[in-house]
Amino acid sequence: MINSSTSGTSNTAAPQSHNQGTTNKGILDMNAFDHHSAQSPAAKRRLANQGAAAVLFYQQPxxxxxxxxxxxxxxxxxxxxxxxxxxxxxGHSHPAVTEAVSQQLSKLNTHTRYLVDVVDEYLEALKARLPAELSNVMLTCSGSEANDLAMRVAMAHSGARGFIVTEAAYHGNTALVTDASPSSLKRGQLPDHVVTIPAPAKSYYAADITDPQQAELAIRQGFARDVQRAIDTLQQRGHGVAGLLVDSVFSSDGIHTAPQGFLADAVAAVKRAGGLYLADEVQPGFGRLGSHFWGFQFHGLIPDVVTMGKPMGNGFPMAAMVTRPDLLADFCQTTGYFNTFGGNPVACAAGLAVLQVLKQENxxxxxxxxxxxxxxxxxxxxxxxxxxxxxxxxxxxxxxxxxxxxxxxxxxxxxxxxxxxxxxxxxxxxxxxxxxxxxxxxxxxxxxxxxxxxxxxxxxxxxxxxxx
Ligand SMILES: Cc1ncc(COP(=O)(O)O)c(C=O)c1O
Missing domain, CATH: 3.90.1150.10 (Aspartate Aminotransferase, domain 1)
Structure with a gap:
């Protein structure tokens, strides 16, 4: 078993036999270099400016x-x-995004409390890529904000506060989302209302199975069984199940996409328990999988809530939470939501250019x-x-x-x-x-x-x- 005092992932619903004898890595640690070896003036300058929070890639950044x-x-x-x-x-510095951003910035940039055509043009273009039932979009500035909102929507709807996430998940940096991001924790434990499940890895669920079909079955069934265990744990602890929050390709868990559709049984169990399925598309969204625009489509599922970010503006900071109108209405009964920079016209112009280029350049x-x-x-x-x-x-x-x-x-x-x-x-x-x-x-x-x-x-x- 892993040393739970250093892993921060002891709230597991299943034994972690694939971790034996090794050390878990935090998401920011695994690509970072040792601060003390900083040689170049530029690296020293950054460390002086950012201190303990500085994260730089490579031995020589x-x-x-x-x-x-x-x-x-x-x-x-x-x-x-x-x-x-x-x-x-x-692609970096795509001229279509540069042009769209420059034009909009020189014309108008403001918050979403005015009617600005490019904002609704973008919202409609984005919704055209999503299942029809997911028709309400809240634009934010970061994936963290989008996931924070998604979790609050799930809590408001379910009346529960329990979340199920994978062992090495990263969903963002707000306090609420950090609690559901085991990969962020350097020491200590996750809170009681967050339970982790192993990543849907072949090396965990089907290590000794040679027949590919049997292996696929073992992953699908094993993952659903662990989700059910997590549901049971949350219910025993009195938290109930607000949602299953998963990155559709399990990026920080090591990228697990096979077998196609394996998530369906796990999602069904969460729905039965009254929780929502929150699809974190911050990494896989916007067509990176090639076969599908979104990772949840690869699983043949329609989530209750979808969050997205990173590639959305091709580098211009923008993100979103998308959900059904009834779920957003539940949330808005008790809490309002406003984001000064989220959905500003310049971001929408960038996002529109991204959607157009994805199509035009096939x-x-x-x-x-x-x-x-x-x-x-x-x-x-x-x-x-x-x-x-x-x-x-x-x-x-x-x-x-x-x-x-x-x-x-x-x-x-x-x-x-x-x-x-x-x-x-x-x-x-x-x-x-x-x-x-x-x-x-x-x-x-x-x-x-x-x-x-x-x-x-x-x-x-x-x-x-x-x-x-
Ligand atoms: C899967 C996933 N969700 C959410 C986030 C948070 O996004 P942001 O850094 O834009 O807040 C990240 C960032 O790495 C991520 O990988």
Whole structure:
């Protein structure tokens, strides 16, 4: 069993047998570098300015000066293929967003208490991509605010306060959401009204099952069973069930997308208990999966509440909570909601440009195609290098479990590989409860040459990791 005093995830509904002998990683720790090794004046300056809260990637942090498409340029002239950042979904510095933002900013930018055409144009364009029943949209500035509101809507509707989340979930940074983000906790425990369940990982639910169909069944049934246990725990504790809050692809848990639709039984159990299904689309939303615009569609489900953010404005800060009118009305009976910057016209202009470019440039189809190529290339490398223990994901959202020479999931091997990839001019990151999953989320504009560039870099990085 893990050491619950340091993991912060002791409120589990199931034993965590996949963690044996290893240390859980907080979401901000796993990609961060040791503060004390800061060498460059720029890194020292940042640490002086941000103090203990500073989080910088890489052993020697990169000073970035510009970015276009799938590439980022550093101050020393190095060009990096960005396979980490999922915010610039239509590519860094897309001219359509720059133009839309500039035009709107030079014309009008204000809060949502006036009628401004571009705001409703955006809300309608967004709703056209969502199930018809989810017809009320509250625009916010961050995914954290959107999830905070989603949780409050769920509590108002259910009259309960219990939430079920996955062991390494991250849903944001407000006090309410931090309580439901085990990955944020550095020590201590989650509050009593939040119960965690293991990520729907094959390595947990179906490690010894060789038949693929049996393995899929085991994940689906096992995950639903653990959700039911969490429901029972919350009810025994007297909290009731307000909701199941899950990232549709379980990003910070290590990216778990298979088998398609496995979430349905778990959601049904939560509904029976009076809770809501809150789909956190902050990472998978806006077409990254290629096959579907939203992750919940990949599961064939219609959530009660959907939250979104990161790629929504391609870097312009904007986010949203979307729900049914009856649920929002329940919430608004007791509490009002206003967000000064949420839904400002400039954000809406950016969001509109993103939706248009996704369509005009056919980027979902591209994400599907390039995702397949990346996965095939990674699977080929996995046959040669056992370091790559499992390759999974959907579209351009890919996770690769990294094992050390003893065949164990290993955060330091993952970190080392990420550093080696940086040497090969590729930006990547880590995810998962143990920080032992390589996380890849390149721009949805990725082309075939960039796929080749990545795979060549990966081969060199693996060779060097093996030798080092
Ligand atoms: C799944 C998920 N939900 C919510 C959030 C919070 O979004 P924000 O950082 O915009 O507040 C994040 C941020 O990383 C996230 O990954």
């Amino acid at each position: 990169i000073e970035m000066v510009s970015a276009q498409g799938a590439w980022m340029q550093a101050a020393d002239g190095t060009e990096y293929l960005d396979c980490y950042n999922n915010v610039p979904c239509i 980027l979902l189809a591209n994400a599907s195609q390039r995702g397949k190529e990346l996965k095939q290339g990674l699977l080929q490398l996995a046959r040669e290098y056992p370091t790559l223990a499992e390759v999974r994901g959907q579209g351009l959202f890919i996770g690769v479990d990294i094992h050390n020479a003893s065949g164990q999931p290993c955060a330091s091997t993952t970190k080392h590989l990420i550093e080696q990839l940086k040497q090969q001019k590729v930006l990547s990151g880590a995810a998962g409860l143990l920080g032992a999953t390589l996380k890849l989320r390149p721009s949805m504009t990725l082309n075939d040459r960039e796929v080749d560039f990545f795979l060549t870099a990966m081969r060199v990085a693996l060779r060097k990791s093996t030798i080092d």
